[in-house]
Amino acid sequence: xxxxxxxxxxxxxxxxxxxxxxxxxxxxxxxxxxxxxxxxxxxxxxxxxxxxxxxxxxxxxxxxxxxxxxxxxxxxxxxxxxxxxxxxxxxxxxxxxxxxxxxxxxxxxxxxxxxxxxxxxxxxxxxxxxxxxxxxxxxxxxxxxxxxxxxxxxxxxxxxxxxxxxxxxxxxxxxxxxxxxxxxxxxxxxxxxxxxxxxxxxxxxxxxxxxxxxxxxxxxxxxxxxxxxxxxxxxxxxxxxxxxxxxxxxxxxxxxxxxxxxxxxxxxxxxxxxxxxxxxxxxxxxxxxxxxxxxxxxxxxxxxxxxxxxxxxxxxxxxxxxxxxxxxxxxxxxxxxxxxxxxxxxxxxxxxxxxxxxxxxxxxxxxxxxxxxxxxxxxxxxxxxxxxxxxxxxxxxxxxxxxxxxxxxxxxxxxxxxxxxxxxxxxxxxxxxxxxxxxxxxxxxxxxxxxxxxxxxx
Numbered sequence: 001x002x003x004x005x006x007x008x009x010x011x012x013x014x015x016x017x018x019x020x021x022x023x024x025x026x027x028x029x030x031x032x033x034x035x036x037x038x039x040x041x042x043x044x045x046x047x048x049x050x051x052x053x054x055x056x057x058x059x060x061x062x063x064x065x066x067x068x069x070x071x072x073x074x075x076x077x078x079x080x081x082x083x084x085x086x087x088x089x090x091x092x093x094x095x096x097x098x099x100x101x102x103x104x105x106x107x108x109x110x111x112x113x114x115x116x117x118x119x120x121x122x123x124x125x126x127x128x129x130x131x132x133x134x135x136x137x138x139x140x141x142x143x144x145x146x147x148x149x150x151x152x153x154x155x156x157x158x159x160x161x162x163x164x165x166x167x168x169x170x171x172x173x174x175x176x177x178x179x180x181x182x183x184x185x186x187x188x189x190x191x192x193x194x195x196x197x198x199x200x201x202x203x204x205x206x207x208x209x210x211x212x213x214x215x216x217x218x219x220x221x222x223x224x225x226x227x228x229x230x231x232x233x234x235x236x237x238x239x240x241x242x243x244x245x246x247x248x249x250x251x252x253x254x255x256x257x258x259x260x261x262x263x264x265x266x267x268x269x270x271x272x273x274x275x276x277x278x279x280x281x282x283x284x285x286x287x288x289x290x291x292x293x294x295x296x297x298x299x300x301x302x303x304x305x306x307x308x309x310x311x312x313x314x315x316x317x318x319x320x321x322x323x324x325x326x327x328x329x330x331x332x333x334x335x336x337x338x339x340x341x342x343x344x345x346x347x348x349x350x351x352x353x354x355x356x357x358x359x360x361x362x363x364x365x366x367x368x369x370x371x372x373x374x375x376x377x378x379x380x381x382x383x384x385x386x387x388x389x390x391x392x393x394x395x396x397x398x399x400x401x402x403x404x405x406x407x408x409x410x411x412x413x414x415x416x417x418x419x420x421x422x423x424x425x426x427x428x429x430x431x432x433x434x435x436x437x438x439x440x441x442x443x444x445x446x447x448x449x450x451x452x453x454x455x456x457x458x
Contacts, residue, residue: 001433001436001437001440001441001442002442002443002444003437003441003442003443003444004069004070004073004246004309004313004443004444004445005312005313005318005322005329005441005443006305006308006309006311006312006313007066007069007070007308007332008328008329008332008333008437008441009308009312009322009325009328009329009332010062010066010304010305010308010332011063011066011331011332011335012325012327012328012329012330012331012332012333012335013328013331014059014062014063014066015331015332015334015335015338015339016327016328016331016338016391016394016395017056018338018339018342019338019342019345019390019391019394020387020388020390020391021053021057021387022112022342022345023345023349023383023386023387023389023390023391024383024384024386024387025057025376026112026113026349026373026374026376026386027369027371027373027376027378027382027383027386027387028376028377028378028379028380028382028383028384029376029383030375030376030377031376031377031378031379031380031383032050032053032054035047035050055297055300058289058293058297059297059300059301060138060226060227060232061227061232061235061294061297061298061301062301062304063138063142063335063339064138064141064142064145064227064232064235064236064239065235065236065238065239065298065301065302065305066239066305067142067145067146067236067239068145068146068149068235068236068237068238068239068240068242068243069239069240069242069243069246069305070243071092071146071149071150071243072149072150072153072239072240072243072244073243073244073246073247074092075088075092075149075150075153076153076157076168076243076244076247077247079157079162080162080163080247085154085157085158085162086154088150088154089150089151089154091421091422092146092147092150093147093150093151094421095146095417095418095421096143096144096146096147096150097143097147098414098417099139099142099143099146099414100139100140100143100144100147102139102143102336102340102410102414103137103138103139103140103141103142103143104133104140105340106137106139106339106340107132107133107135107137107140108129108130108132108133109129110340110341110342110343111129111132111342111343112342112343112345113374114128114129114132115129115132115343116343117343117346120343120346120350121372130213131203131207133213133216133217133220134202134203134205134216134217134219134220134224135203135220135224135225135226136220136221136222136224136225136226136227136228136229137226137227138226138227138339139336139339139340140221141221141227141228141229141232144221144229145229145232145233145236148233148236149172149236149237149240152171152172152175152240153168153240153244156168156171165244165245165247165248168240168241168244169241169244169245172237172238172240172241172244173237173238173241175233175237176233176234176237176238176241177234179230179231179233179234179237180231180234180291180295183230183231183234183291184291186222186223186230187199187223187230190219190222190223191223194219196219199223199224199225199228199288200225202216202219202220202223202224202225203216203220203224203225205219224288225287225288226287226288227288228288231291231294234298235298235301238263238298238302242260242305246445251445253314253445256309256314257306257309257310257314260302260305260306260309261303261306263302264299264300264302264303264306265299266299267295267298267299267302268295268296268299268300270295270299271292271293271294271295271296271299272292272296274291274292274295275292275293275296278291278292279291279292312325312443313443313444313445314445318443319442322441326438327395327398327399329437329438329441330398330399330402330434330438331394331395331398333406333411333432333434333437334398334401334406334409334411335411336410336411336414337406337409337410337411337412338394338398340410341410345390345393345394346372347393348386348389348390348393349371349372349386349389349390350371350372352369352371352385352386352389353368353369353370353371353372356368356369356370356371369382371386402434402438405429405430405431405432405434405435406432406434411432412431412432415431415432416431419431
């Protein structure tokens with residue numbers, strides 16, 4: 001099966017890192033803050049890995065970058081195969097709506113801090129669960145950017161000549177720059193038109209009726225905490241530019257790698273410039289970074305994407321390297337399910353909590369550690385323990401689920417929906433084609449460009 005293999009692997013690594021990182025945060029995040037605020041008291045071999053971990057933990061846009069590349073690649077590949085731009089737009093827009101609804105459901109029911117997790121702790125408060133709709137989470141943002149980029153690409157594909165590569169790439173790069181340059185103005189203008197003076201206040205806005213809830217959700221998606229469209233639309237537009245470039249027949253791989261590296265370098269240089277002359281390298285404490293930090297992260301993510309593409313798609317040794325990445329491929333295929341069901345880390349954390357109580361009560365060993373508490377106030381040892389246990393818990397789930405071709409997972413269900421939208425015949429034994437992907441996967445770049453089955457319908 002033809003795939004952009006590097007994106008499967010990178011998505012899987014990011015997903016597994018995310019579940020381990022969230023488990024770490026729930027138990028010991030405040031400890032990291034204490035270390036970083038008192039760096040002179042710690043040796044370099046503690047600070048360096050902790051700094052790298054903390055920096056990568058802020059890469060909320062990586063999933064968006066990957067999804068933007070894949071979705072626009074699939075859209076443009078469908079057009080290259082002679083499919084109607086009108087029908088393709090309807091399919092992708094419909095998929096974006098379905099994905100957005102799933103994003104809302106994740107926030108209400110499957111959020112790793114509320115919903116079913118809180119129900120397992122005995123707290124059933126649907127008003128509390130609905131309160132999380134005042135965040136802008138990753139799946140919602142991905143869905144909106146798929147809809148936006150599909151509409152843009154639809155208009156770019158109209159006319160007799162549909163393969164307008166350089167025009168499309170230039171449009172997306174220009175839009176990225178527009179978002180970055182106008183971000184502060186947009187945020188301030190929206191805040192000035194509301195009762196809020198700071199984006200952090202949106203999640204505490206007063207709700208008296210359904211209209212208030214929708215208004216606060218809209219504000220959260222535009223500028224609110226976590227992953228708002230401003231500035232993260234810039235990440236999506238960069239991914240769109242890369243995705244369009246990858247659809248070119250007779251792709252010059254060496255030039256793509258060089259240009260991709262230079263794009264990442266340019267973004268990092270821009271980060272240094274903004275940090276030096278505009279923001280003085282201030283590190284904000286909110287979950288939405290300021291511009292220089294956002295640019296530094298985006299440049300680093302670009303380099304990581306280019307590196308993985310080189311190693312797992314463009315290199316002659318890609319197929320050999322891919323053999324050692326199977327668990328990451330599997331996690332990448334199951335990415336929406338993993339993201340949606342993070343709250344089931346309650347199970348390994350409950351077992352760790354029970355073990356901690358038993359050691360303390362029965363054997364008098366240590367003080368019980370409440371691994372179920374999300375306060376993040378325990379030590380590094382406890383945080384590392386729970387992160388590794390949760391990581392291997394998920395690896396075990398993925399390995400077992402693979403035995404039945406991930407049946408009834410969210411990715412399995414949505415694969416069927418995408419096939420229905422695309423009018424394709426459904427392989428009911430394995431709608432995800434997981435067996436073909438794991439056993440017969442081949443990079444789309446080894447031969448002529450062809451379509452891939454991934455995050456959107458083709």
